[in-house]
Amino acid sequence: MAAFIEKLKIARREEGGSARTPSPFWVMVQKEFGDHIRSWRFIILLAIVTLACIGSIYAAVTALKDGQSASSGSGSGDAANSFLFLKMFTESDGSLPNFLTFLSFLAPLIGIAIGFDGINSERNKGTLSRVMSQPVYRDDFLNAKFVAGLLLIAVVVFSLGFLVMGMGLFTIGYPPTPEEFWRVIATLLITTVYVGLWLNLSLLFSVRFRQAATSALSGIAVWIFFLVFYGMIVNLVGNATAPGDPTDAAALLHQQDWLMLLSRLSPAYLFQEAASTLLLPDTRTLNPFITQDQAYLAINAPLSFGQSLLLVWPQVVAIVAETAISFAASYVAFMRQEIRSRS
Amino acid sequence: MDKPVIELKQLTKRYGEFTAVSGLDLEIRPGEIFGLLGPNGAGKTTTILMMLGLTEPTSGTATVCGIDATRNPMQVKRRVGYMPDDVGFYEDRSGLDNLVYTARLNGIEAGEAKRRAEELLGKVGLADAARKKTGAYSRGMRQRLGLADVLIKRPEVIILDEPTLGIDPEGVRELLALIRDLSRNEGLTVLLSSHHLHQVQQICDRVGLFVGGKLVASGDLDALSRELDGGPSHVVELDVVGWNERLSERISSMEHVTSVETTDPDALGASGSASAGAPGAVTVRVSGTADVASRLAAFVVENGASLVGLRPMRYGLDDIYHRYFEGGDPSGRVH
Known part of the structure; x- marks a missing residue:
């Protein structure tokens, strides 16, 4: 960890010492990135996430060694063995949640923790008006916050992913196939985008609320809402709107489609679908209803990487769209705000 | 320019x-x-x-x-x-x-x-x-x-x-x-x-x-x-021991002098400059349309009073401030 920071510092120094002068935007990104890395908050976050990773790997390896993988191979005996490496990310012996669950649980926390005081702390410290009186564009300031945060998130997510892969290689001694490798990389990319969404949301709150505590709480409230309550609410809606006639297949389908749409408004649900489809090649469809013909005629084999990616493409686009919406909202809010010192 | x-x-x-x-x-x-x-x-x-x-x-x-x-x-x-x-x-x-x-x-x-x-x-x-x-x-x-x-x-x-x-x-x-x-x-x-x-x-x-x-x-x-609207252009403050009404009247009748008034020698005067503290001294403010300081000094001494201090007054920002901000936001008046 210390060596990593040192390396980054050297890289920063080298970059700063070059003859060309970087644009103010990259100067700001550099500074933000440096600030994040040095902050206690980041070290604590990293510690939590690393612990979670090690725990989940331990659980996964125990499960694999116990041979439990065979029983949870979702009915396809061949596939259970063929994607052994991916099981590192999705298996658990029950004592701890698996890596994917941990990731989907902690990812929003990383985003919120990095972004929640991005703008308002600068405002309260009186640095915002000082920076704004320099020849920098106002949107560059917000963009720099976002880009620096996203870079940091990418570094964290990918290093954690590679950490799990490396430790997996070490403990189970079974190398990944190229396809498995790319599946993991794609999952990590989607995770980065997903954390980016939460980063944006918390940046929006930090533009909107003057107090860092209010902004952090709002971020956490939204997180908990989607994590705990949103599913419940969708269920309630489902119960309330259930068609009176249980034999009316068309109405039932229609209602289920509608509920699915509701569920998929939640970024947490979208991420869960996207990541698990990529890491579990056996997932052939995300549609809860398949007709008997479809089930009967389907070839009982895992999907190829390209097909899995195709399957989750709408989910990925939806996550990106939600990110874009929250970024646009914070952009508009920030551009309209008047910048006075400490007010 | x-x-x-x-x-x-x-x-x-x-x-x-x-x-x-x-x-x-x-x-x-x-x-x-x-x-x-x-x-x-x-x-x-x-x-x-x-x-x-x-x-x-x-x-x-x-x-x-x-x-x-x-x-x-x-x-x-x-x-x-x-x-x-x-x-x-x-x-x-x-x-x-x-x-x-x-x-x-x-x-x-x-x-x-x-x-x-x-x-x-x-x-x-x-x-x-x-x-x-x-x-x-x-x-x-x-x-x-x-x-x-x-x-x-x-x-x-x-x-x-x-x-x-x-x-x-x-x-x-x-x-x-x-x-x-x-x-x-x-x-x-x-x-x-x-x-x-x-x-x-x-x-x-x-x-x-x-x-x-x-x-x-x-x-x-x-x-x-x-x-400053109607503000006198020349003001002289005198600290005099042995001030009396007769002196006051005679100064008022001098050429260019428009008003003579005794002021309280405390720090709250608009100028904030209290008299030097000579016992029995009275602070007098003389306003005129021209500079009368030297003639005033001679005049006071001639009349048997002793002159302890003499200050030609310029309008400080304080005075200007007070003039303009009268009735304004009192929190702005910080000394």
Whole structure:
């Protein structure tokens, strides 16, 4: 960890010492990135996430060694063995949640923790008006916050992913196939985008609320809402709107489609679908209803990487769209705000 | 006369119903120190923000260095250094780092930025604290660092919003001396806003009085005194032992003298200058249309009274301030 920071510092120094002068935007990104890395908050976050990773790997390896993988191979005996490496990310012996669950649980926390005081702390410290009186564009300031945060998130997510892969290689001694490798990389990319969404949301709150505590709480409230309550609410809606006639297949389908749409408004649900489809090649469809013909005629084999990616493409686009919406909202809010010192 | 560096024409800013700045016309010439005076909430900061293009005026134009600040804020911000009131720094970085960061935001290459930062830190007397985190700086040090921060981009104009707020008197003196030297030696145009009259009085070439979003008067101190409606142009204060009514009447009948009044020798007089404390002395204020000080002195002595003190009074900003702000926001009256 210390060596990593040192390396980054050297890289920063080298970059700063070059003859060309970087644009103010990259100067700001550099500074933000440096600030994040040095902050206690980041070290604590990293510690939590690393612990979670090690725990989940331990659980996964125990499960694999116990041979439990065979029983949870979702009915396809061949596939259970063929994607052994991916099981590192999705298996658990029950004592701890698996890596994917941990990731989907902690990812929003990383985003919120990095972004929640991005703008308002600068405002309260009186640095915002000082920076704004320099020849920098106002949107560059917000963009720099976002880009620096996203870079940091990418570094964290990918290093954690590679950490799990490396430790997996070490403990189970079974190398990944190229396809498995790319599946993991794609999952990590989607995770980065997903954390980016939460980063944006918390940046929006930090533009909107003057107090860092209010902004952090709002971020956490939204997180908990989607994590705990949103599913419940969708269920309630489902119960309330259930068609009176249980034999009316068309109405039932229609209602289920509608509920699915509701569920998929939640970024947490979208991420869960996207990541698990990529890491579990056996997932052939995300549609809860398949007709008997479809089930009967389907070839009982895992999907190829390209097909899995195709399957989750709408989910990925939806996550990106939600990110874009929250970024646009914070952009508009920030551009309209008047910048006075400490007010 | 040179082309003005800052030119405001009918500048107006409204927030909903509230008019913060209304129809402001102002010209600031190169190399001068201009003091923007006014009570809290008079619209000083709003005016400054409009000069920098940080706030859009509702109507009117702000031209700085010949550039429209509303249309081209980037070019203006390259030439103008602005120190906000209660300036803040990144507290977990050193003073040097903060300056280098500002310099690099201005497109100055890192090595050059560091050199300039160190030079400026020496100039503002923070060379020893350069590597201390700014979180540990005192208020006065922060203001001085703020000044260095403003200067690092080598601006043509510097705008200081309440630069002396919250510093001890000695610190204020040093900071103002620093600002004056900069203006004199490097030809910088300085605009500073304040509600501290005495301080502004010390270094400003011209001042503008700002009340309720309007510039009620501007000019140098003499011009302001003259602008005071019906204000007497020459006032002399005398401390006399052995004052009597007869003397009073005879002085009143002197040529050019318009009024004679005894004042309470306490510190709350508008001028704030109490008599020297000679026992039995009475302070008399004589107003006239011409300078009568020397004749008055001779006259008093001739009549057997002893003259303890004699002060030709100039209108200080205090008096001007009181005149204009009567009935204004009392929180603005800070001595």
